[in-house]
Every structure is written in structure tokens, then in C-alpha cells.
Amino acid sequence: MEAKKTPVVGLPRAMLYYRYRTLWHAFFEELGMKTVVSGPTDREILDRGTALAIDEACLSLKIFLGHVAALEGKCDYILIPRVSSFGRHRNMCTRFEALPDLTKNVFRESGQKFLTYDIDVLQKKDEPAAFLALGQALGFPVRTVRRAYKAAKKAEQSQYKARVREQELLYKxxxxxxxxxxxxxxxxxxxxxxxxxxxxxxxxxxxxxxxxxxxxxxxxxxxxxxxxxxxxxxxxxxxxxxxxxxxxxxxxxxxxxxxxxxxxxxxxxxxxxxxxxxxxxxxxxxxxxxxxxxxxxxxxxxxxxxxxxx
Ligand code: SF4
Structure with a gap:
């Protein structure tokens, strides 16, 4: 019997990747899934993203779309979260609200599947709930997803604290x-x-x-x-x-x-x-x-x- 293939999640190396990479990698790893990251931005990625975006899009969004294009067909899913707010007066730029819908629309004819999660604390959707929904959508039981998120969050916090300490030393x-x-x-x-x-x-x-x-x-x-x-x-x-x-x-x-x-x-x-x-x-x-x-x-x-x- 053929072994069940482990799904691969593509992570565009742009925008929220730079904030959440440790959390994302650790979460999927804890669930036994593989991740693949697009390569570092270069002229080709930027040009592909620019061709896909409307002229008014910011440079970061153009780069992001170039990274999605670079992952197309190389993974089962591409992760594109929607992050809207962290609470009152704690909003995100509207591009981050639109990102999943916008990207799905740009790549609508590609056949590429996307994964998303939704953080909007003003609508009572916080990060733990968003990751629980994501894990369940992938078919994992609640306990497994909660354990994976807890371990991933711990890894993220300890890695980030180390980065903050490093910067604090630079000021001296x-x-x-x-x-x-x-x-x-x-x-x-x-x-x-x-x-x-x-x-x-x-x-x-x-x-x-x-x-x-x-x-x-x-x-x-x-x-x-x-x-x-x-x-x-x-x-x-x-x-x-x-x-x-x-x-x-x-x-x-x-x-x-x-x-x-x-x-x-x-x-x-x-x-x-x-x-x-x-x-x-x-x-x-x-x-x-x-x-x-x-x-x-x-x-x-x-x-x-x-x-x-x-
Ligand atoms: S804050 Fe919004 S408009 Fe500015 S670079 Fe980021 S995504 Fe683009």
C-alpha cells in the first residue's frame, strides 16, 4: 500500500513571514507537516510580483505576490493569514485584511490551494482560536492542535526574547x-x-x-x-x-x-x-x-x- 503523502505548506518569504516564521515553522512541524519557503527576494521575484499587482500596490505587496508565484505548484497549500486587529486601536494596515482574498483572486486560475487563518480580536477571533481552526481544517484533533500551538508559541517567544536582547546590546x-x-x-x-x-x-x-x-x-x-x-x-x-x-x-x-x-x-x-x-x-x-x-x-x-x- 502506498504511504500517505505528508502535505507541504508553502510560506512566502515576505510580509508576515518576518514576524511569524518561528511560530509557523514550529506549528506545522509539531503537526508533522512539511514547510517550504520561497527563496530570498531578487529582481525576478520583484518583477513577477509587479506584473501581478495593480500599479497602486505598495512595494511590499508586489514582493509578496512575487513570492507566492515562486511557490506556485511547489507545495500543497500556501499559507496566507488574514490579520485584522489585535484589539481596540490596535489595527493592521488594510492590506493584511485583504491579503487572502486578494491573493486567491490573483491566482484564481492556477489551481493552487491556499490555507488561511483569521485574527480579528475586535471580533473575538484571537491567535489561539485562529490556529485551532487552522489545525482542525487540516484534519487534526483539537488536543493535537492545542499542543502544537502551545509548543510553537513557546519557541516563538524564546527566540524573540533572544533577538530583543541582542538589539539591546547594540545600543551599548x-x-x-x-x-x-x-x-x-x-x-x-x-x-x-x-x-x-x-x-x-x-x-x-x-x-x-x-x-x-x-x-x-x-x-x-x-x-x-x-x-x-x-x-x-x-x-x-x-x-x-x-x-x-x-x-x-x-x-x-x-x-x-x-x-x-x-x-x-x-x-x-x-x-x-x-x-x-x-x-x-x-x-x-x-x-x-x-x-x-x-x-x-x-x-x-x-x-x-x-x-x-x-
Ligand atoms: S504598512 Fe501596508 S501599505 Fe505599508 S508597506 Fe506594509 S503592507 Fe504596504
Whole structure:
């Protein structure tokens, strides 16, 4: 008799992957399922995503669609969660609400199957309930799914705490430090944000990540800068800036064109945070590294001049 094939879940290496990868991998592994991740973003992935998206889509969404296309036909399911809110005044950018429906529509003729789960705390759908529904939809018993989620959550929390500790050590390092304020999927993407952190390192500057922070503390601190910001990821970044702007020599506001939340939040930050120089850097699909490097070079020179190093 032929052995039953283990289903493979595809994880697009974009957007929420950078926040939930440990949880996702551990959860499916605990259930005995396999995962496959799309490769690092490159020009081909970006071009495929750009061709699939409408012109108004943000760069992150174009990259995301390129990653889904790269996984098409290579797995049984592609995971695309819907994450809407974490509570009152704790919303997500609307792209994350639309993502499963939007993607299914774009790939409607491909035959590719998708998996989703739904987090909307305002509608009483929290993360444990969402993962329970996901596991049950895959045919696993309630106890097995609960156990898998608990183990995966534990792995995620311990890995994230270690990353926060690592960043905290960077604030204590000697030399120039620049805080990068960006969504994880922008700053960590190898084709876009990583070119910025790599350049800083080569220039002898320590980049520190605002998005890797004690999230609860950051959301609480965000009110020091804005009482009204309602996007959860932006609040974490704003709070992280409030917590750390005295420990760095400059801040880079790094965003993906045309990001609605960032266009408002970055404007607010530029007006309210006066203690350190700020560079507002918007990346788009046409951005060549030369243009970005020139702006980074000038910004570092300004900081060095201010610190009496030039
Ligand atoms: S927050 Fe900005 S970059 Fe992220 S998905 Fe929304 S529009 Fe795109």
C-alpha cells in the first residue's frame, strides 16, 4: 500500500513571514507537516510580483505576490493569514485584511490551494482560536492542535526574547549607531532593506532595529509621541523610537513606496522627534542602490560632523 503523502505548506518569504516564521515553522512541524519557503527576494521575484499587482500596490505587496508565484505548484497549500486587529486601536494596515482574498483572486486560475487563518480580536477571533481552526481544517484533533500551538508559541517567544536582547546590546556599543525604523518585512528583505543595513555596516556604523523591541513596552511608550496612531506595527516602531532615540546618533525612517501608514507616521515622527537627525528613505521598485547609497553617505557625514568627527 502506498504511504500517505505528508502535505507541504508553502510560506512566502515576505510580509508576515518576518514576524511569524518561528511560530509557523514550529506549528506545522509539531503537526508533522512539511514547510517550504520561497527563496530570498531578487529582481525576478520583484518583477513577477509587479506584473501581478495593480500599479497602486505598495512595494511590499508586489514582493509578496512575487513570492507566492515562486511557490506556485511547489507545495500543497500556501499559507496566507488574514490579520485584522489585535484589539481596540490596535489595527493592521488594510492590506493584511485583504491579503487572502486578494491573493486567491490573483491566482484564481492556477489551481493552487491556499490555507488561511483569521485574527480579528475586535471580533473575538484571537491567535489561539485562529490556529485551532487552522489545525482542525487540516484534519487534526483539537488536543493535537492545542499542543502544537502551545509548543510553537513557546519557541516563538524564546527566540524573540533572544533577538530583543541582542538589539539591546547594540545600543551599548561604542561608535556611531543609527536606528532603522521600518517594518520587519522591509528592513529584513535582502533585496530592499538589507542593502541599507549592509551599507551602514560597511561604513563603520552600527544599525539597530526599531522593530525588534519589547512590543508591549513599545506600544505603551508610543503615546509619548502619538496618542492617535492606530496601526499596531507603527505603534511598536513609534514606541521603540521613544524608548531608544537618546541612545542612537541618528534615525532612518525606511519605508516601501507608497505606504499609507508610513506616509503619515513618518511625517509625524519628523515633526515630533527633534533630538537626533532623521533621514526619510522611501524605497520603490526602481530604486537603484547608487541613489540610496549617496543619501546614506551624506546622512552619515552629517552625523559625523554633528558628533565632531569630521
Ligand atoms: S504598512 Fe505599508 S508597506 Fe506594509 S503592507 Fe501596508 S501599505 Fe504596504
Amino acid at each position: 556599543k561604542d561608535g556611531l549607531k543609527i536606528l532603522i525604523a521600518a517594518h520587519s518585512y522591509v528592513v529584513e528583505d535582502p533585496y530592499i532593506g538589507k542593502t541599507v543595513t549592509s551599507y551602514l555596516k560597511k561604513a563603520g556604523v552600527t544599525p539597530v532595529r526599531a522593530d525588534i523591541v519589547d512590543r508591549k513596552a513599545a506600544v505603551e511608550c508610543s503615546v509619548q509621541i502619538s496618542h492617535t496612531c492606530k496601526w499596531e506595527f507603527s505603534r511598536e516602531i513609534v514606541g521603540s523610537i521613544a524608548m531608544h532615540c537618546d541612545k542612537v546618533n541618528g534615525i532612518i525612517l525606511l519605508s516601501a513606496f507608497p505606504c499609507g501608514p508610513d506616509s503619515m507616521v513618518n511625517e509625524l515622527l519628523a515633526r515630533r522627534v527633534k533630538r537626533v537627525p532623521i533621514l526619510n528613505l522611501v524605497l520603490d521598485s526602481q530604486t537603484g542602490t547608487a541613489g540610496v547609497e549617496t543619501r546614506l553617505e551624506s546622512f552619515i557625514d552629517i552625523i559625523r560632523f554633528k558628533e565632531g568627527q569630521l
